């Protein structure tokens with residue numbers, strides 16, 4: 235008799251222990267589990283990493299370019315600054331591409347330099363940016379990433395829109411009213427120039443990134 239009672243109590247104790255453990259498991263480990271589910275993919279997912287790296291590269295390109303542009307405009311006015319865009323823009327992009335192990339560049343639906351002409355995928359994405367902007371999305375936040383198959387190879391592609399922001403010098407060389415001297419220099423360098431007539435808020439173009447996988 236006594237044995238049976240003992241056994242019952244033991245079983246009861248064991249159950250309690252398990253239940254308590256289960257409770258502690260839930261109470262203590264659930265937050266970690268949840269954190270794992272939300273934070274781990276963000277850390278380990280290569281696609282998310284690539285988007286983050288792309289955003290970083292875009293920021294670096296823009297900061298460097300606009301910095302050089304503003305310094306050149308201060309030093310010798312816009313006609314002098316055209317030289318920066320003409321000679322330095324692609325050099326800066328090439329350097330950043332090497333540094334980050336990707337191909338970064340700028341493009342537009344209305345290009346100035348034919349070397350920056352968009353391919354079919356880039357044209358499609360920029361047209362989508364225009365539609366998304368028209369539907370009310372913040373132009374400064376427009377971006378798109380995708381893994382595409384090109385020539386049988388998987389390639390990561392990323393684009394970030396470049397809106398003409400208030401206070402930026404973009405309209406000096408891409409705007410509706412361009413100083414005749416600036417205009418003349420632009421026409422000399424880029425006889426096929428289509429990159430004029432932009433207003434604050436317009437999408438001047440986009441930064442584009444390509445990375446073969």
Ligand code: HEC
Pocket residue numbers: 300303312313315316319320321323324340341342344345346347348350396397398402403404405406407408429438439440
């Ligand atoms: C001082 C004149 C000047 C200013 C100011 C300027 N740009 Fe440009 N931009 C140029 C020139 C010149 C090119 C052609 C560069 C080349 O030959 O690759 C160009 C090219 C570009 C391109 C590459 C696509 C294309 O059309 O060839 C983009 C995108 C662009 N500019 C955006 C901007 C934005 C955004 C701003 C404002 C932050 C800006 N630019 C300000 C002169 C200027």
